[in-house]
Amino acid sequence: MGNREGSSPSSRTSSHTSYWDPFGELMKVEVGEISSVRRTLTIEVSEEDVKKEFARAYTDLRKRVRVPGFRPGKAPHSLLERKYADVVAEDVVLKLVPDYSRRAVKESGMSPIMVEFPSIDHKSIHTDKAFSFTTTIEIKPNFKMNDINGIPLSKETRKITAEDEEKALDALRHRQATLHEVTEERETVEGDFVSVDISGFVGGRPIEALTQTGVLVHLGSKSSYMGVELDAQLTAQRKGDTIDVTGTYPKDSSHSDLSGKPVALAIHVRAVKASVLPELDDEFATDLGLTSLGELKQKVREGLEVQLKRDTEKLYKDQLVKHLVDTHTFDIPPSLLQEEMALAMQHVEHDHQHEHGDDDGSEKQDKLRTLRANIQETAMAQVKARLILDAIAKEQGFTLSDDEIETEYRSLAEQMKLSVAEVKRKVHAGGDRGVERLKARLLHLKAIQHVYDNAHIQD
Template identity: 35%
Template sequence: MNVKVEDISSVKKQLSFEVPAARVDEEIESAYKDLAKTAKIKGFRQGKVPRPVLERHYAASVESQVVERLVSDSYFKALKDEKILAVSGPEITDGGILEKGKAYTFLVQVEVQPEVAAKDYLELPLKKETFKDDETLVGARLEEMRLGNAKVETTDREEAQSGDTVIIDFEGFINGVAFENGAAENHSLDLGSNSFIPGFEEQLAGMKLGEEGEVTVTFPLDYGKKDLAGQDATFKVTIKEIKEKVLPELDDEFAAQVGLASLEDLRTRIKESHESQERSRIEQEFREQLLDVLIERNTFEVPDSMIKSQLDHMLENLSNRMQSQGMSLEAMGMTPDSFMELYREIAVKQVKGNLILEAIALQESVQIEESEIEEKLDEIAEKHNASKEMVMNFYADESKRRGLVAQLAEEKVIYFLTGKANVEMVDESIAGEAEQGNDKE
């Protein structure tokens, strides 16, 4: 077999193959011998069908089978011999013609992993936000929990106000004519929830129980029903019942409802949870900034197949999360195609970032020791409240273990780069002021 390799781009190669006539004849003979053992043709006993009859009935099938075998064997042998790291399946651009006694030629194009030689990755100019403890957030979270545990009770107030739940009858009109599906009775609405047409809820605040009032709104231009989008409408509304939220007291009894001994324990739990989330956010933003700088300093082409693979992975993760919450992509008004379009740039960045980090790991001889893997497995078991044995069984799968090692290597490289970078610690409020300054410009 002769093969010629040409670069179409930095991430795509063309392979020109010529399979010798002797190999072609050998494969054709082998295919017909195998076929002769099983072929069933009326008038002939199985295994006794003459070759000319087989050729008359099965020539196209045999040709397809032989071509598939020749292409597959030649292609994978070439990848190994030429040390080509393919990241896509082969695309046959010229299949050639299979003829007995003649060499078989064909052309294949394949995308390959880019060769990345990372540069300028030391002494990166980076900023990192300093974590600040904020007691006001603890209080805000406690209020959220109170609201979540509030009881809704009918009030003797005659006038509705924001935060109330009202039971209403309403009917909508456009140019004085009632429109389809624009009326309802005994409809429950939380004032301030912004779950109705913009401007509707605000006008109910101050309206009195039992009195018919009038509300004027404009349907948004992107409203789901096209015939109503952008239209001015008037609603006649009657409040039939006013309910208010009765919040529980913030005390030890309230803390006991979430399984804690005291209110102080609850405050501590909220504070620790907030700190953990904030530190994770800060680290993630720092990582994103680090990758942005690396990508800016290292330009290279990325094959479409790697981007597509990353998008598929992202879509699968999102779909699984949404399914666990009883939601779907369609419920968000998205399709797989619109998701791919929306998140393509993010996928490109993730692929480039991973390739650069892999290159740095190779250039800096970053190794992952078995002890580091064991430590990570212990950490995963503790985080998910699982046994070490269960976690080890999960990562016994070779592909999952490779993924874990790759994750550890990435963490190690980022730690290395951070230690070599020029990191300026910034205050959150200062960062906010800087953004405001940019907006003014």
């Protein structure tokens, strides 16, 4: 597995083709191959078309500019050419390059995932000559799909145990626990819930936005505030204690005058509370709407069986995706890999900032460099998996109905605790790309389900 992208910018092979563009003009295009996923389109715009574009540009310019001594729109061409030749040439280049690149791509029949327009010096275009430039595009790799029927899977033998049931019942008791204030004189320990009042100061000045009253901190939850890890500060404290610590105001804060500044925090312990679990008996089951403890245990076991089935299916599907990635070899489009890595790094940096605040020191940079190296391999596998699932979905002719897409919107709304309309706005905020990503994910789910349905689970 790997991105075998060549380092040389020159094309390995090329072909000469002429296309009739939508406006009836002959457009010469030379297609070159850099790699299996990168092509060059060397496009020649005819002298006649260049002249037409210059004429259009000067006509537009004449309407816009005011030249002393001439009525609006009446300045002679020769004068405009002397004063604005560079401006017009740049305008013509900026118009011709994307327009003719898109036409060439469309007429070539290729479906690029990225089009890279060249940066061209406007001095290279002349009104009395044909104009040539080279656009680079990336396309999906064309690879031979291996047989995806009967992929062997080792049978998962895990079963629900009495210990699993006990843990599930204990978790249920914790969810139904009540908080009671600790009255005995003791220090706080992990598991306690500490109610605190927080005051914040910048340069000795109290900041209202930093004032928090009655904040409940669960020791052991790794909570932080202004980059300060609260577990470490609030463990081994007593009711009435005040802890003075220094944090950092977030750099992405809306308060630009405070961004990145040191914050003095005074954290006052107003109360210590402990979680009290209900007894595991018939009364507990009745409180949950059941008739007896026996029925509760049966319901818990059934829930564990359902979850085990889901987990096992996910495990099998993960193994199948890995098998597909390991058994197919092709080049990965660099832009897809870069996009995947950038997204992964955003998540990593967000998590790092959440845990460590706005620390920009060398230690953070070293950690991020290490994470970036690890992320690349994972990102390559994820991009490769998506390309394979794309190919399977296309080969099997999978499509999506409006109902399936609407169901996905409702599912996302439930997960994100938003309205369906809000979820749609978020998806459509990414333009066509956002909608296409959502559809691609649903098609990938169909593709891997197809592979799973046809896999062979060995005894």
